[in-house]
Amino acid sequence: MGEALKAIEEQVKEGTVRYIGISNFDAELTKFALSVVRDARIVSTQMPFNLLNRKIEADILPICRENGMSVLAYYPLGHGRLVTSSGKFAEAVKKIQEDHPGKTVPQIVLNWFLSKFDNVYPIPRASNPEHVRENTGAMGWKMDEEEIKMLEQSVS
Numbered sequence: 001m002g003e004a005l006k007a008i009e010e011q012v013k014e015g016t017v018r019y020i021g022i023s024n025f026d027a028e029l030t031k032f033a034l035s036v037v038r039d040a041r042i043v044s045t046q047m048p049f050n051l052l053n054r055k056i057e058a059d060i061l062p063i064c065r066e067n068g069m070s071v072l073a074y075y076p077l078g079h080g081r082l083v084t085s086s087g088k089f090a091e092a093v094k095k096i097q098e099d100h101p102g103k104t105v106p107q108i109v110l111n112w113f114l115s116k117f118d119n120v121y122p123i124p125r126a127s128n129p130e131h132v133r134e135n136t137g138a139m140g141w142k143m144d145e146e147e148i149k150m151l152e153q154s155v156s
């Protein structure tokens, strides 16, 4: 891994690669990568992250923050498990919709990343063009801290 990272770093210096991103590196490997790449920047990591799986908040996210890296959150909609709501989750969504009329469940779930963090960007997959259009509506607005907490508690 060290050799590979050094080779990519060389390509940045040569100008054939602009920035370096990593994916599925655990905390140890992320630290290792940061220690190896000295003359170029590792700008992002891509990790599984959503309201139902917040594991990276404990280890990867602080490392990213300290080192100016962004996180691209894959599985942001929990493989589609977070596009419809029921029970406590539905109640939280309904309350959030009172302040943010018209916002749908996927839009609220994707907005959670943008409202809570300044360095996390969800990368939802959608094969249906309507879903792609709908998901863009996750941007351009913010939930407040109370709404964020309510949403988190509703799925925990």
Ligand SMILES: NC(=O)c1ccc[n+]([C@@H]2O[C@H](COP(=O)([O-])OP(=O)(O)OC[C@H]3O[C@@H](n4cnc5c(N)ncnc54)[C@H](OP(=O)(O)O)[C@@H]3O)[C@@H](O)[C@H]2O)c1
Pocket: 023, 024, 046, 047, 073, 074, 075, 076, 077, 078, 079, 080, 081, 083, 106, 123, 124, 125, 126, 127, 128, 130, 131, 132, 134, 135
């Ligand atoms: N770096 C890695 O190792 C790695 C590994 C796995 C995945 N990824 C990346 O992560 C991304 C997401 O992965 P994912 O597909 O498993 O999880 P996801 O984005 O959490 O969920 C995708 C599912 O949500 C549905 N969906 C999307 N928008 C919707 C909407 N507005 N309303 C209703 N349903 C909606 C999609 O349906 P439709 O298809 O019908 O629109 C699809 O079934 C992909 O871009 C993938 O390339 C990266």
